[in-house]
Amino acid sequence: MVKDPWWLHAYWEVDPSRERQTRSQAPPEEIGGMQSILRVYNVTHRRFPDEPPNGSFDISLSGLANHWYIQADNPGHEFIVDIGLLTTSGRFLLLARSNRVTTPRVGPAEWMDETLKAHLAGALSSASVRARATHH
Amino acid sequence: MGNGPHGYLAILLHSHLPFVRHPEHEEFLEERWLFEAITETYLPLLERFHRLAEDQVPFRITMSLTPTLLAMLSDGLLQERYLRHLDRLIELADKECARTKEQTAFHPLAQFYRQRFTTARRQFGETYHRNLIAPFRELMERGYLELVTSAATHGYLPLMDLHPAAVRAQLAVGVEAFEQAFGRRPLGIWLPECGYHPGHDQMLKDLGIRFFVTDAHGVLFGSPRPKYGVYAPVYCRSKVAAFGRDLESSKSVWSAKDGYPGDPDYREFYRDIGFDLDYSYIRPYLNGDGTRLHTGLKYYRITGATEDKAPYDPSRALETAARHAGNFLFNRERQIESLSSLMDRQPIVVSPYDAELFGHWWFEGPDWLELLIRKVHYDQNVFRLSTPSDYLARYPRNQVIQPTMSSWGYQGYHEVWLNGSNDWIYRHLHKMVERMVELADRYPDASGLEQRALNQMGRELLLAQSSDWAFILKTQTHTTYAYRRMHDHLGRFSRLYDALTRHDLHESWLTEIEATDNLFPFIDYRVYRT
Incomplete structure (x- = not known):
């Protein structure tokens, strides 16, 4: 889920048997140091996973977490988040994949409809977002 | 132009x-x-x-x-209860008129409220016939x-x-x-x-x-x-x-x-006789548990950034x-x-x-x-x-x-409805939708008891989705009530889902929750079909 232009929220529920099964894919010597992580992919305009993401970053999870607020810091972009296990050798074992979300863009768009450009009066753009009165 | x-x-x-x-x-x-x-x-x-x-x-x-x-607004029980509520307010305002008889600043206000409440009663009951x-x-x-x-x-x-x-x-x-x-x-x-x-x-x-x-x-x-x-x-x-x-x-x-x-x-909204007056005097006009509350009779104006409020004019x-x-x-x-x-x-x-x-x-x-x-x-x-x-x-x-x-x-975004105080609700709400869609697709043409159960599931899901519960959990004002409502609708929904999937529906219980969460009589669960 998107919380605002900069933050995402992910929650999950992993079936323990699925996790055991995934864990067993790793060679025995790597099972000990395995770490649960979120892998956050920037998939803007990408047909992920058929196409590679524009970039990604990992978040290490503490043991019992079942949700996380993710600072993506990237308004106007698309994200997909994986939860999985990272082995000591850097292998990533996927447990579950999120839906795709898009953060909203902030600030007035650069792109103006050319036929309308001439009409745009300066005073109107100054109506851009001021501090909003707090609701309720 | x-x-x-x-x-x-x-x-x-x-x-x-x-x-x-x-x-x-x-x-x-x-x-x-x-x-x-x-x-x-x-x-x-x-x-x-x-x-x-x-x-x-x-x-x-x-x-x-x-x-x-x-x-x-169209519910007979709530219309009846509103009139009862007004009758008690009118009774309280009557008492207030007597109590403030010698208080020149407050007596006209007590009369002002008595007038308002009796007018409200006349408008609601006679002019609009409760509707x-x-x-x-x-x-x-x-x-x-x-x-x-x-x-x-x-x-x-x-x-x-x-x-x-x-x-x-x-x-x-x-x-x-x-x-x-x-x-x-x-x-x-x-x-x-x-x-x-x-x-x-x-x-x-x-x-x-x-x-x-x-x-x-x-x-x-x-x-x-x-x-x-x-x-x-x-x-x-x-x-x-x-x-x-x-x-x-x-x-x-x-x-x-x-x-x-x-x-x-x-x-001033926050000064109300429900909080200001002697407890035994105001007690009959409080709810069952006796917690002080806003009665609607408010005698002061905002005055300024002071606790010493002047009478309302x-x-x-x-x-x-x-x-x-x-x-x-x-x-x-x-x-x-x-x-x-x-x-x-x-x-x-x-x-x-x-x-x-x-x-x-x-x-x-x-x-x-x-x-x-x-x-x-x-x-x-x-x-x-x-x-x-x-x-x-x-x-x-x-x-x-x-x-x-x-x-x-x-x-400007979703923070009020998605934060540490209320984010736990979404995994439940999303699961409910998945189950609703699943059953709506599985029963393209339900009738009788099954149809009623599926429609009631739709009502329970919709009620659980009210933004108000997330909002209340965030503002911490009626938190217990918001928890209760999430719990009730989730519970009723899950029980209906289990009963339908196990073919174990009981009409008496269904009738009971239909009578409680009785809104949207026209609902058709097939709105959830994909």
């Missing part, structure tokens, strides 16, 4: 209360939300609209009445009000986007509820909390809806850049129009600090409301003159407010609105009152842009 107005002002009053109805209890604290809103907001607004119409003052106001509010939907409908038919709908239970749609079926059902049931109440399809919708997610406009289009309102940045940050800012609607690619909220006019009414409602002459407050109406008028005249000089068409300033701000929180709000409407008609020629659909009829050609995801909540 000739001699026509330079532009338009569209005031939109959004009235909403969550569905609160507890037949299982003789009285219930949270049912007072409805009773207070009827006495303080809905009746005063109706009274003023009727007075304006009688005086032949033309006006156009847009109002949304949410489907949950419509369900409660407040009819007078709103009549004001619509006479051309004074443009009524628009909202999502079925005020579900916060951007956080539902994972399941389009969930959004579609909130919208479709909202449209159906409107049609049942007002005998026509709605042209517009108030998206709960101004919450817009790209793509939802297409669902609105499919339901015949032509416009919605976003917060200012929803339009201003849209792409391509909106030529007229928020002072003309834009079309989404679906050809549904989005009207952006004007921040300048909003702030003067909304802001607790700089806005009109904080004026020292206005009634209604005529002085009315003068201030007139002054504020004049100030608002003056500011809109200047704003609209300036905008129209920069635009090649008449601008529209869209000012949406929660209706319950008027009367309930800002006691003098309905007076201010009436005075403003009169002044707009008599005192100036710069602008006229209008509505979104009037404006679209006048200007059917508008720029096409993609508005951005947004809301009018704190910080």
Whole structure:
């Protein structure tokens, strides 16, 4: 889920048997140091996973977490988040994949409809977002 | 433009209360939300609209009445309970008239409240025959009000986007509820909390809806850049129009600090005899558990940043409301003159407010609105009152842009409804939708008991989705109640799901929850089919 232009929220529920099964894919010597992580992919305009993401970053999870607020810091972009296990050798074992979300863009768009450009009066753009009165 | 107005002002009053109805209890604290809103907001607004119409003052106001509010306003049990509530208030006001006999500052106020409550009783019982939907409908038919709908239970749609079926059902049931109440399809919708997610406009289009309102940045940050800012609607690619909220006019009414409602002459909401008077005296007018509460009898004015409040003076407050109406008028005249000089068409300033701000929180709000409407008609020629659909009829050609995801909540996005205090609800809500869709697809043509159970699952799901529970969990005001409601609807839903999947339905229990969560009698669970 998107919380605002900069933050995402992910929650999950992993079936323990699925996790055991995934864990067993790793060679025995790597099972000990395995770490649960979120892998956050920037998939803007990408047909992920058929196409590679524009970039990604990992978040290490503490043991019992079942949700996380993710600072993506990237308004106007698309994200997909994986939860999985990272082995000591850097292998990533996927447990579950999120839906795709898009953060909203902030600030007035650069792109103006050319036929309308001439009409745009300066005073109107100054109506851009001021501090909003707090609701309720 | 000739001699026509330079532009338009569209005031939109959004009235909403969550569905609160507890037949299982003789009285219930949270049912007072409805009773207070009827006495303080809905009746005063109706009274003023009727007075304006009688005086032949033309006006156009847009109002949304949410489907949950419509369900409660037409509910016999709640109507009965409202009258009982008023009778007790009248009794309390009688006692207050006697108690304050020697107190020159307070006695006229006690009389003032007694008069208000008896008037409310007469209006509700005799003038409107307990049915407040009819007078709103009549004001619509006479051309004074443009009524628009909202999502079925005020579900916060951007956080539902994972399941389009969930959004579609909130919208479709909202449209159906409107049609049942007002005998026509709605042209517009108030998206709960101004919450817009790209793509939802297409669902609105499919339901015949032509416009919605976003917060200012929803339009201003849209792409391509909106030529007229928020002072003309834009079309989404679906050809549904989005009207952006004007921040300048909003702030003067909304802001607790700089806005009109904080004026020292206005009634102080937080001083109420329910808290001020001797406990044994006030106890008969409190709820079962005896917790002190707002009775509605409030004797003080805001006075200033002091605990030492001065007595309320209604005529002085009315003068201030007139002054504020004049100030608002003056500011809109200047704003609209300036905008129209920069635009090649008449601008529209869209000012949406929660209706319950008027009367309930800002006691003098309905007076201010009436005075403003009169002044707009008599005192100036710069602008006229209008509505979104009037404006679209006048200007059917508008720029096409993609508005951005947004809301009018704190910080402009979803933070109020998604934070550490309430984020746990979404895994449940999403699971419920998945199960609802699963069963709707599995039973394309249910009948009898199964059909009733599936319809009731739809009601329980919709009720669990009310944005109010997330909001309350965040604000920590009636937290226990919000927990209880999430728990109840989730529980009823899951039990129905289990009963259906195990073919183990019991009619008596189903009948019981149908009688409790009895809104949307027309619902058809197939709205969730994919």
